[in-house]
Amino acid sequence: MPTRWPEMIRSAVSEETALTVAIVALVVGLLFAYLAWRGTHRFLRQIGVTDTVEGTSFERTAQRFGTSTAGILALLVALFVYAVVALFALNLIQVFEADLFWSRVTNFLPRLFVALLALIAGLLVGEKAQLLFQERLQSIKLPEISIVPLLVKYSIYYIAVLIALAQLGVATDALLILLAAYAFGLIFLAGLAFRDLLTTAAAGIYILLNEPYSIGDEVRINDTRGIVQEVDMFVTYVETNGEEYIIPNREVLRSGVVRIRNQ
Amino acid sequence: MTGLGDLLDEIVVDIDAILLFSQDTSAYERFSEADPRTIVVAKQNAVDAEEFVSLPLDFTDVNGRIRFGLEGALNQGLVEEGDELVCLTQSFDDAEIDTIVRVRAGEFTPTGGYDLFANSRADADVVRDVLEVAIDLGKKGQKGKPVGALFVVGDAGKVMNKSRPLSYNPFEKSHVHVGDPIVNVMLKEFSRLDGAFVISDGGKIVSAYRYLEPAAEGVDIPKGLGARHMAGGAITRDTNAIAIVLSESDGMVRAFKAGEIVLELDPEEY
Numbered sequence: 056m057p058t059r060w061p062e063m064i065r066s067a068v069s070e071e072t073a074l075t076v077a078i079v080a081l082v083v084g085l086l087f088a089y090l091a092w093r094g095t096h097r098f099l100r101q102i103g104v105t106d107t108v109e110g111t112s113f114e115r116t117a118q119r120f121g122t123s124t125a126g127i128l129a130l131l132v133a134l135f136v137y138a139v140v141a142l143f144a145l146n147l148i149q150v151f152e153a154d155l156f157w158s159r160v161t162n163f164l165p166r167l168f169v170a171l172l173a174l175i176a177g178l179l180v181g182e183k184a185q186l187l188f189q190e191r192l193q194s195i196k197l198p199e200i201s202i203v204p205l206l207v208k209y210s211i212y213y214i215a216v217l218i219a220l221a222q223l224g225v226a227t228d229a230l231l232i233l234l235a236a237y238a239f240g241l242i243f244l245a246g247l248a249f250r251d252l253l254t255t256a257a258a259g260i261y262i263l264l265n266e267p268y269s270i271g272d273e274v275r276i277n278d279t280r281g282i283v284q285e286v287d288m289f290v291t292y293v294e295t296n297g298e299e300y301i302i303p304n305r306e307v308l309r310s311g312v313v314r315i316r317n318q
Numbered sequence: 319m320t321g322l323g324d325l326l327d328e329i330v331v332d333i334d335a336i337l338l339f340s341q342d343t344s345a346y347e348r349f350s351e352a353d354p355r356t357i358v359v360a361k362q363n364a365v366d367a368e369e370f371v372s373l374p375l376d377f378t379d380v381n382g383r384i385r386f387g388l389e390g391a392l393n394q395g396l397v398e399e400g401d402e403l404v405c406l407t408q409s410f411d412d413a414e415i416d417t418i419v420r421v422r423a424g425e426f427t428p429t430g431g432y433d434l435f436a437n438s439r440a441d442a443d444v445v446r447d448v449l450e451v452a453i454d455l456g457k458k459g460q461k462g463k464p465v466g467a468l469f470v471v472g473d474a475g476k477v478m479n480k481s482r483p484l485s486y487n488p489f490e491k492s493h494v495h496v497g498d499p500i501v502n503v504m505l506k507e508f509s510r511l512d513g514a515f516v517i518s519d520g521g522k523i524v525s526a527y528r529y530l531e532p533a534a535e536g537v538d539i540p541k542g543l544g545a546r547h548m549a550g551g552a553i554t555r556d557t558n559a560i561a562i563v564l565s566e567s568d569g570m571v572r573a574f575k576a577g578e579i580v581l582e583l584d585p586e587e588y
Binding site for chain 1: 477
């Protein structure tokens, strides 16, 4: 408990010494804060955050104010460090007697810090995820598909805000229920919509791995007889006399395959 | 200077369309007017042009590039035979347009090069990837020595039934597709094997080491080409596949469709 230390020091030394220690602590705290600022900058560059956030709107906004994402994060860390030291010093010389108030502040400070971090991280990750999805979906020429990256972005924003609010102790139960309903709906609907595709893909994985039949084999599947032209994850192409049947792998597994070996 | 200006005016007067061999946005915006129409011929339709011909290979040779683009435009019905066209293209610089050529659509007898990409059973991307592998192989050879190779693309089921294995199939139960990064190396290694590579419509490498057994009657290929070309030409007559052959002796890449040579490329030019 950091709140206990000042009392221990105070009981050990005289009031003048306590004042001196407090001032020294403030000065040393300044140094620590500076070191933390430098360290954060270097750390962020080393793990590649500085390059990754390049071009995001948060970074651009930060640059408009003459700083950068790394700068803001480093400033936050430095402020946090200095605030802790300052609190310690103030406690030491006992500017305020209200102990309760200070203990609440010391409890609240780390939470505020984490909440801010969560918000910034959410903003950055959300935008990056949006970009990633956009790139992935670029080859799909369907205008409506653009809603997917947006949905991803705002979902991440929502979760980040939720974490931040929860850190600050705001009642988030209602928001949490909303999130749960949203996630459930997404999973449930996706499961419902992709049920056939999922079973087909599972069958397809088996067929691709074990190759019970391969391209060039003559097979009969559900009264469809022909030469296998192509097998992929979802369907098998079987061709006879210029007619190509596209059979879902689910059907192949369900009804079985007859391989015709001797014609 | 008037003589030069007059010549330029003569070249561009009374044309029906512009063939723009560039996907540069600024170039497109400069020429995109309702009259004459601008048809973009490039690798990708980066400028979202309404009239677009896809150019699957980087033709360094202007002649080949214009022929291909023209064939594509004719094939898609973007231009009609007898239309006067001006081609804006690059001869030396890769980025800047430095060449203006006036041609009449239908002036050349079509080689079927565009048809090879657009109307084959296999996807155009697969045909392009296989051609690129063949060109690459022709350029570098196997460890410096010239190699030959035969790729049969598309209609793999039928091709497999008209061929037999020479040895075990190294691609058994593998799921590599042409265009995968590792494939170029694999194909290069396997190119010293005898026989043909069989590639499916979707680009999956079905087999190597195949001995093709098509009926070779009536296949008419130029004299001087060997058994590899004959086998490649014959299989495309018997099936709906196309064959891409890299000649060991003269280093040329030739594509066969329906028993005839439709494209002939010199790997050194790409």
